Amino acid sequence: MTWTTRRKRDMAALGMVESSSAAGVARPGEAETRSQQWRSTICAGSFPLEPLRRPAVRWTVRSVLHLHMSDDVKVRLDKWLWASRFFKTRSLATDAIDGGHVHLNGERAKPARSVRIGDLLRIQVPHGEFEVEVMALSDRRGGADIARTLYRETEQSAARREATTLERELAPQFDHPLSKGRPTKKWRRQLHQFDRKQFKD
Missing domain, CATH: 3.10.290.10 (RNA-binding S4 domain)
Known part of the structure; x- marks a missing residue:
């Protein structure tokens, strides 16, 4: 049971009548908006088979x-x-x-x-x-x-x-799993040792 149905049932039990502004009914001389039409349809107890949709706007590539x-x-x-x-x-x-x-x-x-x-x-x-x-x-x-x-x-x-x-x-990839980011102290010591060894040789 929806909130609207429960509200209508409680108001009917208390003998109260829902106002036109609450039900979404337009005043005399005013056109109903799409939201008011939807609320009035719900309050009436009948639901449309398809929801109200805005008309699609088609644009051309050139425009x-x-x-x-x-x-x-x-x-x-x-x-x-x-x-x-x-x-x-x-x-x-x-x-x-x-x-x-x-x-x-x-x-x-x-x-x-x-x-x-x-x-x-x-x-x-x-x-x-x-x-x-x-x-x-x-x-x-x-x-x-x-x-x-x-x-x-x-x-x-x-x-x-x-x-x-x-x-x-x-092309061959020479990515080392530890080469991402800045080198660690241990890796830097290993590089220095390798350089010294190459220089001595």
Whole structure:
């Protein structure tokens, strides 16, 4: 038994009548809100088969992210790199451009340089080097699936990254279980002893 049912039973036993404001009934001349409709439905003892839902709002990719498939709109290089999710922030994209890690059509560029559809970019990031062709322009940051529509990676770049990843996985690892963090005093003494032994030999 719900709280509303117990309340209605107790009020009926005492001869009391629930007020319209408590029951959630709208006053004359006022429209019922969705919460008032729900409360009035519960107080009436009938429950709807499906809960009241808000109408779904559908957004189009073009209206949210302002994608441009032509060169009518100018987009800065740092903004495009940020929108395409190569860098987490615009400041990181600017630092990479100033540091020479981004080349536009084979040349170093400035952060304020305008990007055009068809330009070739060579981008050096910590997780690899990308050579991409600009397919669309946008100055808004979206999801990863939408960001991938802004560029197309060349076949040579994809093959090179796969080869680099495979080499990194096959490379021998020299991680010692005790090498994490700062070395202990015992480990430092062992290193000093090893160095002395190598120096004597």
